[in-house]
Structure formats: structure tokens, C-alpha cells
Amino acid sequence: MGGPLNVSSHAPLRVGVVGAGAISGQYLRYFDEHGAAAGVRLVAVADLDPARAAGAVGGREGVRATTPEEVYAADDVDAVLNLTVPAAHASVALAAIAGGKHVYGEKPLAATVVEAREVLAAARGAGVRVGSAPDTVLGRGTQTARALVDAGRIGQPVAATAFFACPGHERWHPDPDFYYQPGGGPLFDMGPYYLTALVQLLGPVAAVTGGAVRSGGERTIGSGPRAGERFPVDVATHVTGVLRHRGGALSTVVMSFDVVGHELPRIEVHGTAGSVSVPDPNTFEGPVRLSTRAAREWADVPLTHGYAAAGRGLGLADLARAVRTDGAARADGEVALHVLEVMEALLRAAEEERVVAVESACARPAPVPESARVAVD
Incomplete structure (x- = not known):
């Protein structure tokens, strides 16, 4: 062809x-x-x-x-x-x-x-x-948080935490089997949102270590025509990892289908001068909050950066911008490869009980400018 x-x-x-x-x-x-x-x-x-x-x-x-x-x-x-x-x-x-x-x-x-x-x-x-995908990180939530980090509002980034935890998708999904087969589980299902956000905020990952468990060999479908049917679980259902970013910061990641309820933040980034709370990376917007040494109380920050015309397809539109301008795309295949390798490395680190190096080294994507819309670079 x-x-x-x-x-x-x-x-x-x-x-x-x-x-x-x-x-x-x-x-x-x-x-x-x-x-x-x-x-x-x-x-x-x-x-x-x-x-x-x-x-x-x-x-x-x-x-x-x-x-x-x-x-x-x-x-x-x-x-x-x-x-x-x-x-x-x-x-x-x-x-x-x-x-x-x-x-x-x-x-x-x-x-x-x-x-x-x-x-x-x-x-x-x-x-x-x-x-x-995910292109949610190009919306105003993650991008505003990134702008605070890049502007030095929290000082030198030292660490981050990222949590996704729920009881499992079988309680609401009528055909949840694939979530519990190889290529599924909480890490491969939800991890791309959180890890892609961490790459946006702190840059690529150099090495990982962690642990993983599988809670039981079967689960029960909770809704739909198959309600009450049991199906096998063939993947880790709770994964905890520590990621060492190439810039030096450490991220602690928890991805779980084993937690009934929690009050953990989605993502927080901590630096020498403050911390920023990042909204759910599976959404384009949400509250961004900042705490600093000068003002220790958490305060909401206006959403100023990131594409305003948001929705699934935002990454494709940004790719179209890159094609038109011969520039770099932000939801790029190299970033997706890096995130995929981080997930594979984390499961291997858990299985082999060791630190695993991440070979790929994607560039940290360019930030989305302030007050940008999709057709504007």
C-alpha cells in the first residue's frame, strides 16, 4: 500500500x-x-x-x-x-x-x-x-498541577503518591472477566492514567520495585444477567510500587481491586517548599489544591493550564496539531511505550523481589499552554 x-x-x-x-x-x-x-x-x-x-x-x-x-x-x-x-x-x-x-x-x-x-x-x-490514550492528562486538572510544579511553587520535587483503590469492577460490570485476565487487573486497567500523569508531573521513570498479591482465585459478578456467577482471577489484584524518576523523585503507587473504601488522595506531589494535590487522572478537570510552607492550609488553585475543549479524542486532536505543525505530540506513542514498560517492570519486580530498570526513556511531553484550546499550540 x-x-x-x-x-x-x-x-x-x-x-x-x-x-x-x-x-x-x-x-x-x-x-x-x-x-x-x-x-x-x-x-x-x-x-x-x-x-x-x-x-x-x-x-x-x-x-x-x-x-x-x-x-x-x-x-x-x-x-x-x-x-x-x-x-x-x-x-x-x-x-x-x-x-x-x-x-x-x-x-x-x-x-x-x-x-x-x-x-x-x-x-x-x-x-x-x-x-x-490516556489524553485526560492534557486537560486542565493535571496540566494546572504541572504548571505549579514547573513554576517552583512546591520547590524541588521529592516524592509523589498515586492511589487507585476499589473493591473491583465485578460489582457493577455485567461481563468483568477480562479485568481479571492477563493484561487486566488494577495496574493495567487504571495504571496508565496514574503513571502517565506522573510522567507529566515528574518525568520518565528509571527503575521500579514493588510487591503484588492476588486475593482469592474467584470473584462473583454482582449485576446483569450473569449476576451470581463466579469467574476465575488470574492476575494480581493489589499492586504496590516505588518508582524512581530520572529526575530523582520517588513515587509510591498503589493500584487495587481489594479495597472496600478509602479516603486516600488520587495523586499528590511533594516538594521542598510545598505540596500539590492533583485531581483524578481519569478525568480532564477537578480540584487542584496547593499547600506551601508560607501558607500551610490547603487552598484551591484556579484551573489555568490545559486544553479547555476536553473529551475523549483530545489526544487525537493534539496529534493532528503535531502533524499540521510538524511538532511533537503530547499523548505520544513513546510515552505510552514507557508507561507500558513501567507496568511490566513493576510486575516483574514484584515476582522476582528485586529492583528492575526501565530501559525506555521517553521525553517529558511539552506542557499545554495557559488558556489553550485544542486547535492552538
């Missing part, structure tokens, strides 16, 4: 979606609400189930329901939005790249680091871009 498509500095990035599952609705809503301003235009939706693709297209004018193969080969598609299941992320990305398309996908970038490296190598060879 042909080489990478040329996109002019003014033309929108024409996007074909592959995978019309539940998450696709949020992305399609982003196209509807922000696409024109963000420089992205939806032209096709593909799925292995034609009826599901047609349902996702709905009455959108100028958007066709089609097959994945047609999207990979289409002359009017510049980029593929990969919304398939994690096990298919690499194969879909490689097919899109072979068709000369840029790729932006849901997390994780691939099921394994080996696959992720293959995707990025193929993209470099084809001269196309790869981006990956």
Missing part, C-alpha cells in the same frame, strides 16, 4: 475509526462537539460487526460505515482511531501503518512491550505518527 498521506497545514485530519464498542460513543461525541475547531474530521467507522458500525455512524452526514480493511486502504483517511480490544491494538495499528496512516489508539499501546516496540518501529519506517 501507499506511503504516508500528506496533510496540509490547514486541512483537518481525516479520521477512520476501527472498533465501535462502548468507548467509541465518547470519541464520536468529541467529533460532534469539537471536531471542527480541533482540526479533526470523522469520515468512516469500521467494525467486525457491520450493524454495530452502522449504529455508531447513525445519521452523521458524510460518514460511512465500512470494514477495517477498507479504512486501512482508503485514500480519504489520514489517521486511524484504534478503539479495538487491547489484544488487537498492535495488529490494527500495524495494518493502519502499512496503509500509510497515522494511528491513535486507546490504552494500552499494545498488549506487551515487545508488540509496542514493533508498532513504533513500523511507524518510524513508514514516516507516520503514533499516539495513545
